[in-house]
Amino acid sequence: MNTSLLSIGDICTETGLSSDVVRVWERRYGFPMPVRLPSGHRRYRAEDLNRLRLIAEAVASGHRPSMAVRSSTDQLEAMVLKNATAAPNPILDELMIATQNSNSEKIKNLLAEALFQQGLRDFVIHTIAPLLERVGVAWAEGRLDIHHEKLLTEVLEDLLRKLRNELDQQAKGPREVVLMTTLPGERHRLGLLMAALIYTYKGYKTEVLGMDVPVANIAKSARQVGAHKVAVSLSILTAGESVRRLLKDLQERLPQGCGLVIGGQGASRTRKVQGVERMTRLEDI
Structure with a gap:
């Protein structure tokens, strides 16, 4: 079986598009362009899948299909990110201003205020996650520089570790272990x-193994800590077929009974691997 070629059913499963929509786009815009097998069946190139996902997301957010299909991958990424960060949010606006001014104390105070108002789970989902999306858009558009992003990252990492340590100290009784990590090349x-x-x-x-870890070492660590599951974070930059191969390799190496789950922005843009759970939102945890 040629895993670089996908059926229209695979395409629809991975993108959420109907087969009718895919075929209309083929006729009108010339994308995706199928290949014809000797048997006469039509197949689609796996390398077109990520672009098709982006087009589908852009169209779902209100962009015209004709414009989305003509856009570059970078332009499509910007469309999707801008739509995700468009909703007004006063505290996010203030956090962006404090970040632009490199005012770490103001950032800390605003984060503490949001945490108090929202509670921990909603704070992570509705403040930190959209803040990072806004920062990504602002950096891409040149409104923030690398030092702004680095400063905010340090503040957020310190806070996230502090909050997790506090929860660990409050915990009682045995808990199932989740090993947290990223694949090679993911930083x-x-x-x-x-x-x-x-x-x-x-x-x-949770045991945080860290970033950019070889697959063999992830599996060894899972055995040593008695992990119930391994959770792998994927960014947009590490989505794709190479990631699927690494996930299959990791899955084969993990001890029996240890689950594997992927999450992050790259999770929805990586084709499904049988037996690997996929969480595309923090709310899914």
Whole structure:
């Protein structure tokens, strides 16, 4: 079986589009362009899947299909991110201003206020996650520089670790262990720490292995800590077929009974692997 070619059923499952919509886009816009097998069956290239997902997301957010199909991948990413960060939110506006001014104390005070008002789970989901999306858009548009992003990252990492440690100290009795990590080449830490905090809040004991860890070492660590499951954070930058191969390798190496779950922005843009749970939102934890 050629795993680089997908049926229209696979395409629809992965993107949420109907087969009718896919075929209309083929005729009108020339994308996706199927290949014809000797048997006469039509198949689609796996490398087109991520772009098709982005087009579907852009159209769902109100952009015209004709414009979305003509847009570059970078432009599509910007469309999707901008839509996700468009809703007005006063405290996020203030946090963005404090970040632009490199005012770490103001950032800390605003975060503490939001945490008090929202509670821990909603704070992570409705303040930290959308704040990072806004920062990503602002950086892409040149409104924030790298030092702004680095300063905010340090403040957030310190806070997320502090909150998780406090929950650990309050915990009583045995807890199932979740090993948190990222795959080789993945160096985005904040998503991992956010998920670890939510897992801890939900009553798990989380062991954060860190970033950019070889698959063999993830499996060894899972055995040593007695992990109930391994949670892998994927950013947009590490989505795709190479990630699927790493996930299959990791799945084969994990001890019997240890589950594997992926999450983060890259999770929805990586084709499903049988037996691997996929969480595309922090709310799914």
